[in-house]
Amino acid sequence: MTTRRFFLAGGTLGLAAAAGLPWRATASGSTETFAVTLGDAEWRGRLTPAQYAVLRQSGTERPHSSALLHEARRGQFACAGCGLDLFSSATKFDSGTGWPSFWAPLERAVGTTRDSSFGMQRDAVHCSRCGGHLGHVFDDGPRPTGLRYCMNGVAMVFKPAVA
Numbered sequence: 694m695t696t697r698r699f700f701l702a703g704g705t706l707g708l709a710a711a712a713g714l715p716w717r718a719t720a721s722g723s724t725e726t727f728a729v730t731l732g733d734a735e736w737r738g739r740l741t742p743a744q745y746a747v748l749r750q751s752g753t754e755r756p757h758s759s760a761l762l763h764e765a766r767r768g769q770f771a772c773a774g775c776g777l778d779l780f781s782s783a784t785k786f787d788s789g790t791g792w793p794s795f796w797a798p799l800e801r802a803v804g805t806t807r808d809s810s811f812g813m814q815r816d817a818v819h820c821s822r823c824g825g826h827l828g829h830v831f832d833d834g835p836r837p838t839g840l841r842y843c844m845n846g847v848a849m850v851f852k853p854a855v856a
Contacts, residue, residue: 725804729775729823740774747845748774748825751808751817756791759846764793767854770844775823779803779849780842788834788841793849795842796834803842805830818842 731739736749746752761770770780770793779802780795788794801821808817808829818827827848834841 725824727820727822727824731823736774741847743847744773747848748772748820748823748827751810751826752845753828754792754845754847758791759793761793761846761849761851762791764851766851769799769852769854770795770849771852772820772823772825772827773848773850774825775820776850777802777820777822778852779820779827780844782854786835788843790841790843792828792843793846794834795844796836796838796840798842803827818844 733749737745740748743754747754764770764782764785767782769778769782770785771778778799780798784795784797786794786796798818803818804821805816805818808815815829815831818830819825820827825848826845828842828844831841831843832839
């Protein structure tokens with residue numbers, strides 16, 4: 694028999710467990726093929742555990758935890774999995790969300806898939822070269838595109854512009 698106390702206790706334990714782990718969002722399967730395709734062991738060897746959780750398992754880093762959030766130098770933000778340049782610092786803005794945000798990707802750098810995890814409809818963003826999960830795109834960004842590419846900083850590396 695399910696009681697109110699049983700339900701509340703289970704919910705509390707579930708929230709406590711989830712608080713200590715990166716959130717997982719599973720995007721709908723893509724039928725795309727990618728130029729960089731590695732086996733699971735190769736990805737695990739190439740990436741840190743946090744990068745693997747985001748890029749290969751569609752995880753989400755905690756807000757305000759990325760060093761790239763406050764990166765203000767000129768340069769490119771590239772995929773931590775394969776090195777493809779994804780975003781220019783010229784399109785980065787402070788969205789106040791706790792994740793690095795951009796109003797446009799570089800041409801042909803990213804793709805999107807429909808993500809219906811957590812009971813919402815969103816567009817998941819992935820690297821067009823290796824398929825690594827980067828974050829999500831929303832339609833509440835600044836001009837000129839009106840888009841907000843809300844990216845996981847751990848999924849990217851910053852490459853400063855050469856002076």
